[in-house]
């Protein structure tokens with residue numbers, strides 16, 4: 001039976017991808033090249049340091065480790081400036097109602113995000129108390145698609161992986177869930193999130209009944 005739901009943050013609870021994009025783009029521009037929103041897709045669910053490597057490769061740049069650290073720090077400062085403006089209004093459609101249904105169904109909840117800023121974002125949107133466990137970038141050593149972030153969430157909730165459903169908007173995140181032996185609901189397009197057990201456009205289009213039918217898959 002399904003006992004716990006594990007949620008990705010960016011793209012599922014709140015849309016911070018646009019702020020990551022703006023901050024990375026500002027950094028790329030200072031280095032003399034540009035990145036598009038389409039390019040930004042592949043950075044979703046990928047850690048800060050790995051994202052930087054992908055962007056530098058895209059710009060054809062080879063730089064020192066010290067310079068990389070300085071760039072990642074600068075990007076995060078710009079990103080923090082952007083997210084400091086966030087309020088509960090930034091919560092994505094359907095999330096608040098979905099959490100009411102989750103609590104009514106007595107399911108456990110965990111956050112599974114590779115972001116080191118996850119707690120700060122949950123504070124800003126007033127959802128820090130909605131999770132029984134929070135696994136973020138400060139608690140993991142391997143990013144998605146490695147299943148570590150979700151396996152740690154299941155362990156903290158004292159449930160088995162096959163009793164968990166993961167909600168993810170990123171290809172790397174869905175892969176992490178499946179590699180961890182969990183059910184995965186993709187938030188986005190079925191053509192993109194091909195590994196997911198079910199794909200919906202947003203949590204507004206999903207009922208608890210549909211979630212429970214997944215365990216029969």
Ligand code: B16
Nearest residue numbers: 009010044045048113114115116117
């Ligand atoms: P930070 P998620 C991920 O969050 C983002 O999707 C990804 O774009 C970002 O690089 C990563 O967090 C690290 O974020 O720089 O704040 O530590 O989707 O796993 O909730």
Ligand code: MG
Nearest residue numbers: 008010011170
């Ligand atoms: Mg995400």
